[in-house]
Amino acid sequence: xxxxxxxxxxxxxxxxxxxxxxxxxxxxxxxxxxxxxxxxxxxxxxxxxxxxxxxxxxxxxxxxxxxxxxxxxxxxxxxxxxxxxxxxxxxxxxxxxxxxxxxxxxxxxxxxxxxxxxxxxxxxxxxxxxxxxxxxxxxxxxxxxxxxxxxxxxxxxxxxxxxxxxxxxxxxxxxxxxxxxxxxxxxxxxxxxxxxxxxxxxxxxxxxxxxxxxxxxxxxxxxxxxxxxxxxxxxxxxxxxxxxxxxxxxxxxxxxxxxxxxxxxxxxxxxxxxxxxxxxxxxxxxxxxxxxxxxxxxxxxxxxxxxxxxxxxxxxxxxxx
Numbered sequence: 136x137x138x139x140x141x142x143x144x145x146x147x148x149x150x151x152x153x154x155x156x157x158x159x160x161x162x163x164x165x166x167x168x169x170x171x172x173x174x175x176x177x178x179x180x181x182x183x184x185x186x187x188x189x190x191x192x193x194x195x196x197x198x199x200x201x202x203x204x205x206x207x208x209x210x211x212x213x214x215x216x217x218x219x220x221x222x223x224x225x226x227x228x229x230x231x232x233x234x235x236x237x238x239x240x241x242x243x244x245x246x247x248x249x250x251x252x253x254x255x256x257x258x259x260x261x262x263x264x265x266x267x268x269x270x271x272x273x274x275x276x277x278x279x280x281x282x283x284x285x286x287x288x289x290x291x292x293x294x295x296x297x298x299x300x301x302x303x304x305x306x307x308x309x310x311x312x313x314x315x316x317x318x319x320x321x322x323x324x325x326x327x328x329x330x331x332x333x334x335x336x337x338x339x340x341x342x343x344x345x346x347x348x349x350x351x352x353x354x355x356x357x358x359x360x361x362x363x364x365x366x367x368x369x370x371x372x373x374x375x376x377x378x379x380x381x382x383x384x385x386x387x388x389x390x391x392x393x394x395x396x397x398x399x400x401x402x403x404x405x406x407x408x409x410x411x412x413x414x415x416x417x418x419x420x421x422x423x424x425x426x427x428x429x430x431x432x433x434x435x436x437x438x439x440x441x442x443x444x445x446x447x448x449x450x451x452x453x454x455x456x
Contacts, residue, residue, distance in 0.1 A: 152383060157175040179331070181194075181408070187351050189360070202306070215316070216313045219310075219314075228271065235270055246262070247260065259301065298310050328395050341353050358441075362435050362438075387412075415437065
């Protein structure tokens with residue numbers, strides 16, 4: 136198939152997908168929230184690709200992680216909140232219990248594999264997750280899990296085990312939560328997206344102010360090296376992460392970016408983002424069928440698009456002023 140992006144670039148994807156922190160923030164902000172698609176773009180996640188430690192390829196920018204993204208989105212939307220973490224399990228649970236008395240709490244990252252109400256749980260797999268805590272009492276913890284589990288319950292001990300998130304590399308201290316959200320400024324989704332463009336350009340250019348594991352590559356270098364890893368024989372563990380998570384979330388992020396850029400009148404940039412979305416989404420089939428030649432070829436087609444998007448976004452942003 137060709138990359139026929141002109142017809143597709145403004146079609147919003149609606150359906151299931153691993154948008155846990157965007158969906159959780161949308162629940163917290165309730166009627167004041169823009170769509171999860173806008174929130175995801177505001178986090179900066181669509182603006183790049185990284186090969187973490189030279190081993191784990193993900194479709195988000197060099198040096199980016201969900202904690203950076205969440206803080207960015209909350210700020211861009213004109214909100215403030217309290218962010219706490221650390222302490223003993225008992226102290227963390229007590230903080231959470233008191234915070235829930237004033238309203239829902241955005242908790243995470245948690246370890247997805249230890250959320251006992253999810254089928255197949257019971258073992259830490261290093262998969263990060265975010266959810267909304269509604270209530271903590273003697274019977275346990277009540278949550279809205281955006282993975283498809285409203286009003287799910289688990290014991291306090293099980294929640295703490297997941298919330299400790301010991302295998303989530305980017306989390307410095309366990310038991311992180313955000314609560315006491317207050318609105319300091321009314322910002323429309325369109326204005327928030329416009330304000331996010333400089334950060335998007337910084338991600339595309341390759342930020343150097345963030346710590347990354349040795350061997351980490353970004354953007355075109357990440358795509359090219361990942362293609363080579365595929366040719367050499369992709370690690371089965373990495374293949375599983377890609378099959379279950381990385382490709383589908385990467386394609387959705389890029390499609391949301393294309394729709395958002397188009398809504399701002401940045402047509403040339405939106406077309407490139409739509410092309411990226413189609414390329415990344417098109418990796419799922421070869422990934423599942425074992426057609427590694429097609430998988431590597433797709434990654435090589437993707438590589439030059441990051442600089443193309445950066446260049447066009449500079450032009451689009453300048454001409455729209």
